[in-house]
Amino acid sequence: MIENSFNRRDFLKVLGWGGATVALSGCGNTSVEDGREYVTSYVETADYIIPSIGTYFNSTCAQCDAGCGIMGRVREGRVLKLEGNPDSPINSGKMCGLGQAGVQAHYNPDRVREPLLRNGDKGEAITWEKALQLVSEKVASANPGSVAFLTGGVSGHVKVLLKNYLDAIGSDQHYVYEAVAPSVVRAANKKAYGVEMPRLRLDRAKVVVSFGADFLGTWVSPVHFSRQYAKFRKGVNGERGVLVQVESKMTITGANADRWLAIRPGTEGILALGLVNALSAAGLTVPAEVAAAVKDYTLDRVSNDTGVSVEHIGKLTALLKDRSPSLVIAGGAAEGYAHGSQNAAAVALLNQVLGNVGKTVEAPASMPFPQMAPITGNRSSLQALNDSIAQDGVKVLFNCGANPIYSAPASMNMKESLKKVPFKVAFAHYMDETAMEADLVLPLNSSMEGWGTVVPEYFAEGAQLNIQQPLMEKLHPGTLGMGDVLLALLKQRRPAEYSGYEDYYAYLKNAMVAIKGALGGENEDDDVFWDSVLSQGVVKLTSSSNALVSSASAAGLQLPPPAVEDGTYPLRLIPAVTPNMRDGRHANEPWLQESPDPLTTIVWDSWVEMHPKTAAKLGVVEGDIVEVASKNGAIKGQVYVYSGIHPDVISVPLGYGHEAMGRYSKGVGANAFKILDPVFDQQTGELAMYETRVKVTKAGKRVIVVKDEGPAGGNQSGRRIALRMASGKVNLAEEV
Amino acid sequence: MYRFLRLSVLLVGLIAAVGSVAVHAAQPLTTADDLGPVVDQPIEFPHDRHAGDAAKGGMQINCMYCHTYARRSNVAGIPPLQKCIGCHRSIESVRETPRIKKLFEYWEAKKPVPWKKVHDLPDFVRFNHERHIQRFVFAQEKPVQEACGYCHGDVKTMTVARRQKPLSMGWCVSCHQKDHPVSATSTKTTHGPNDCWQCHK
Structure with a gap:
């Protein structure tokens, strides 16, 4: 909301007059600069480098953990555009919008450019020598066990160096x-x-039932799943696959589904068990123990609990029974509750009963080098850090790739908690909320400037090792790679082992050449092998995989009845993970703010999404500013009315509302992480993201929602482009 | 009130800015030679010595020996420094002359020579060297110096290159309207493209 009396109409007037003036004065060659512009040639160059013609180098996308292979188009020493690497089995030459925005992470004007040391409220620029000296002093003076690292997901050689450094100082x-x-x-x-x-294996399934897994937008490896989804839609023998999405708030995957079922939040497991019972009644062989455990989940009860009609449950049962193999997936919407583990277990049980294990649910390839396999992150780990800080167990904290002050729930009070750590080092790309609290900020190379190896979390085929290589020279001389910093720190601790490596590149090359036999290069010369690895960008490894457990068991399954409505906080908040913003770490890349959200088409702001019925009950319309209050805080946002959401639920996207980070993200929208209730999954201790109860009250003003779809929204202004049909009139049997 | 004040200031500023630029940049619609400004270069590169006729002490080096990208890219390109050094490393006779000493200073510092651009086009014009060289030099088998000279003038007689042709749109079009044979052996003729988007894209 820009407060400025110079409005759009005035601006257009000036623009109009300006345009007329240009037209009157005639267009001269105003940009010709004979003899003024420099034209710089290379000092030395390779034959394949031709000015004005792009050269492609393979690397790996670092925007999320899926590990897609990319090719960067480089011209005159600058990376201009990214494409997918066709040799990478994960993305087969495709890319997503988040990945495309990677160049904006690289060229971002808000990047940290030199090491900064805290001096009161300000950061003072210092040299790397001084910074590393300071780090080693602080680490040396602390008790070895009290040095801690907080990171995002890590893999590859950086993970190995990190482990070795922690071992070297004696911390776990x-x-x-x-x-x-x-x-x-x-x-x-x-x-x-x-x-x-x-x-x-979506590509092998004839029916996919997804319980809130947004596999086309944000879940695990979306580009890979999108490719598989295309094959699934073409179908085996021309039989087009049918996708049914069960969730309380529509995702981009739900929008693509043949049937979108709005389910009462938290009852996904009940529906899954109801389907098992219905399938058993329809003649599917179900183990006696399982059948006995689900016999109470009758059609009427399940329909009553979940809000999904008996008719739809019947159709879904028939679909699953008729068409095998099928695939059932549990995603964010199923796991986000206090009984999330139970929901996910119920969905897994449905898969096992349907006999999908071994057909569409396969064993993943295992990484032959476990020391490089990715460590996946979760919230319990942050809780463990918090507990350690509370017990005075952390004296020096290194933070890399995690922004807990922004994204941890308010109940954890990370900001206050981190204040107790005497020396905090942040490896930072931006001055984000967590880096702002650090005592020493060390600027990192972008993923297009540094060397590295990445092992993806989800292997599309066999195990693979991705190469990250610089696509251009460093933009800012004061940045360093994480690997270089760890190597410098290790040189101080274990000089005998590491002093031989001039930099991380030397270490990486040596480490890769040392295992070239396992990487398929046993007969090759070292340099030939290394060059081929760099040119391919992906190394496929020979790997084995173990058989999966396929026996169905309902032991320990305990699903609670649907939650009762809270009188004070009548609505449930679904924090939406959107394909653009995800968890907000890339909010400072303006393309991601500017590209419309795929479902609401809103740009440059967050919103409060609600069903028309809910909006009518609250007496609000699109654009009304409302306050969304939970027991833990309140945020404000513009109302967006949309029928793809359960009436008991409202949704606010995650990733907005940064208090720091940069010019494109600071103060844009509101941070939904901060009002989440501290409810945790009973088995894993993970934050139950969908358990927050809220009340919505009108906060006065009304604004025009800035969105791509025009004032009529989904009504298409009567143009009848994509015809709508009342849900009751759609015949699923015809769709099949 | 303030709003209108602000508007009018903007408006006046805009007219003044556009007007002043237009005065400077107004070009006559002519196809006659039009000498560009004399450009001071960091090294006074003698084109005549390198490309000039043997009778006048030149080496008659093909333009594309140095401007090697012209036949395969949009831009002709300034040769990489290693190309200059490649020859001059073994030309002892001029090794100690001031210009060559300066050249080697750049080379030893591994710094590119900051040449100034002599032939510049507006940013909204896309000129493709490759198309012209392929047509005139390779299809029509015109001598290289003649083909390059259509736009760059008689560079082989210059020391530091200086713009000789207007490089204006009317000048480009005057040539694009002329018929010329499609190749050296063909009797079929054609003319250059005259669609706006060929250059303005």
Whole structure:
């Protein structure tokens, strides 16, 4: 909301007059600069470098943890545009919008450019020598066990160096935090199948029932799943796959589904067990123990609890029974409750009963080098750090790739908690909320300037190792790679082992060449092998995989009845993970703010999404500023009315409302993380993201919602482009 | 009140700015030679010595030996410093002359020579060297110096290059309207494209 009397109409007037003036005076060659512009040539160059023609170099996208292979177009020494690497099995040459915005992370004007040391409220620029000296002094003076690292998900050689550094100083405090991660589903999968994340074969399924897994937008490896989804839609033998999405708030995957079922929040598990019972009644062979455990989940009860009609449950049952193999996926909407583990277990049980294990749920490839395999983050790890700080167990804290002050729930009070740590070092790309609190800020290279290896969390085929290589020279001489810093610190601790490496590149090359036999280069010359690795960008590893547990068991499944309505806080808040913003770490890349949210088409702000019925009950219309208050805080936002959401629920996107970070993110929208209730999944201790109860009150003003779809919104202004049909009139049998 | 004040200030500023630029940049619609400004270069590169006729003490080096990108890219390109050094490393006779000493100073510091651009086009014009060189030099088998000279003038007689042609739109079009044979052996003729978007895209 820009307060300025110079409004749009005035601006257009000036623009009009200005345009006329230009037209009158005639267009001269106003940008010709004969003899004034410099034209700089290379000093030395390779034959394949031709000015004005792009050269592509393979690397790995660092925007999320999916690990897609990318090719950067480089011209005159500058990276201009990213494309997908066709040789990477994960993304097969495709990319998503978040990945495209990677160049804006690199060229971002708000990047930290030199090491900063806290002096009161300000950061004072210092040299790297001084910074590293200071770090080693602080580490040396602290008790070895009280040095801790807080990171986002890490893998590859940086993970190895980090582990070695912690070993060298004698600390075991490495905490890995991710604000938005399928931690509960991972734990439930581990129990049900024996692995955290099985390989899902959408391409082989004839029916996919997704309980809130936004696999086309934000879940685990969206670009890979989108490719599989395309194959699934083409179908085996021309039989087009059917997607049914069950969730309380529509995601981009829900918008693509043949059938979107709005379910009462938290009752996903009940529906899954109801389906098991209905399938058993319809003649599917179900183990006696399971059948007995689900026999109470009758059609009427399930329909009553979940709000999904008996008719729809019947159709879904028939669909699952007729078309095999199918695939059932539990995602964010199923796991976000206090009984999230139970929901996810119920969904896994449905998969097992349907006989999908081994057909569409496969064992993932295992990483032959476990020391490089990714560590996935979760909230319990941050809690463990918090507890350690409370017991005075952390004297020096290194933070890299995690922004807990922004994204941890208010109840954890991370800002106050971190104040108790005497020396905090932040490896930072931006001065984000957590870096602002640090005593020493060390600026990192962008992913387009540094070397590295990345092992993706989710292997599309076999195990693979991705290469990250510089696509151009460093923009700012004062930045360093995480690997270089760790190597410098290790040189002080273990000079015998590490002093031989001039920099991280030398270390990386040496480490890769040392295992070239396992990387498929046993007969190659070292340099030939290394060059081929760099040119491919992806190394495919030979790997094995273990069989999955496929026996169905309902032991320990205890689903609570649907939650009762809270009188004071009648609505449930769903913090939406949107394809643009995710957990907010890229909010300072203006393309992501500017590209419309795929469902609401809103730009440059957050919103409060609600069902028309809910809006009518509250007496609000689109654009009304409302206050969303939970027991833990309140935020304000503009109302967006949308029928793709359950009437008991409102939704606010995550990732907005930064208090620091940069010019494109600071103060844009509101931070929904901060009002989440501290309710945790009973089994894993993860934050139950969907358990927050809120009340919504009108806060006075009304604004024009800045969005792409025009004032009529989904009504299409009577143009009848995509025809709508009342939900009751759609015949799912015809769709099949 | 303030709003209108602010508006009018903006408006006046805009007219003044556009007007002043237009006065400076107004170009006559002519195809006659139009000498560009004399450009001070960090090294006074003698084009005549390198490309000039042997009778006048030149080496008759092909333009594309140094401006090697012209036949395969939008831009002709300034040769990389290593190209200059490649020859001059073994030309002892001029090794100690001031210009060559300066050249080696750049080379030893691994710094590019900050050449000034002599032939510049507005940012809204896309000129493609490759198309012209492929047509005139390779298809029509015109001598290289003649083909380059259509736009760059008689560079082989210059020391530091200086713009000789107007490089204005009317001048470009005057040539694009002329018929010329499609290749050296063909009797079929054609003319250059005259669609706006060929250059303004």
